Amino acid sequence: MIGRLRGIILEKQPPLMLLEVQGVGYEIQLPMTCFCQLPDLGQEAIIFTQFVVREDSQLLYGFNDKQERALFRELIKVNGVGPKLALGILSGMSAHQFVGAVEKEEITTLIRLPGVGKKTAERLVVEMKDRFKSLHGDLFSNRGDIPSLAEPAKVSDADIEAEAVSALVTLGYKPQEASRLVNKIAKTGVDCETLIRDALRSAL
Structure with missing residues (x-):
């Protein structure tokens, strides 16, 4: 099982990155809360990973720390929550925000996340409360807003908006x-990662 990768970032196309490790390129999908913390292209990154095998695919999901990965692992154990939905949940809010919403039973907030209906939100509250007891580290500490470290946009605003829409659909x-x-939140000169992050925040 692939649990940790250290390499050079070759490509960044939200929510996908290409990480070169000793000549091998790994395609890794990350929640936007993690993606926006990535270094620039050509820089080194350390990614904690979860390898998911399905009948028709083998996918690698990445996270900036073990706590975020632990939460992802617990999420995909919940009935009706697969890796894609878990990725969407952790893109829509930080691990700390998700824990807070579950602890306070904020069903309305959870429903605003992509792919989460009322039944799924209620199931998350019931099942995740017990799972939190086994999670440790800084998952419960508020790390504040996550800054975007993206490079300045070098493409048109229309292309950036189209890429952001595509990422949200993913x-x-x-x-x-x-x-x-x-x-609703598009602005001239805003890079793709910031646009996606702001769009996700506006949905909550």
């Missing part, structure tokens, strides 16, 4: 909803 939003969220 995270579980329907195309129409993804376009609405991006159009």
Whole structure:
């Protein structure tokens, strides 16, 4: 099982990154809360990973620390929550925010996450409360807003918005909803990662 990778970032296309490790390129999907913390292209990164095997695919998910990975692992154990939905949940809010929403039983907040309906939100509250007891570290500490370390955009605003919409669809939003969220907060000169992050925040 691949649990940790250390290498050079070759490509960044939210929510996917390509990490070169000793000549081998690993495609890794990250929650946007983790993606926005990545160093620039060409820089070294250490990623904690979860390898997920399905009948028709083998996917690698990445996280900046073990606590975020631990939460992802617990999420995919919940009935009806697969890796794609777990990725969307952790992109829509930080680990700390998710823990707070579950502890306070904020069903309305959870429903705003991509792909989460009322039944799933209620199931998350019931099942995750018990799972939190086995999680340790800084998961319960508020680390504040996560800054974007993206390079300045070198493409048109229209292309950036289209890429942001595509990323939101990958995270579980329907195309129409993804376009609405991006159009609502789109600004001239904003890079793709910031646009995606702000769109996710506006949905909550």
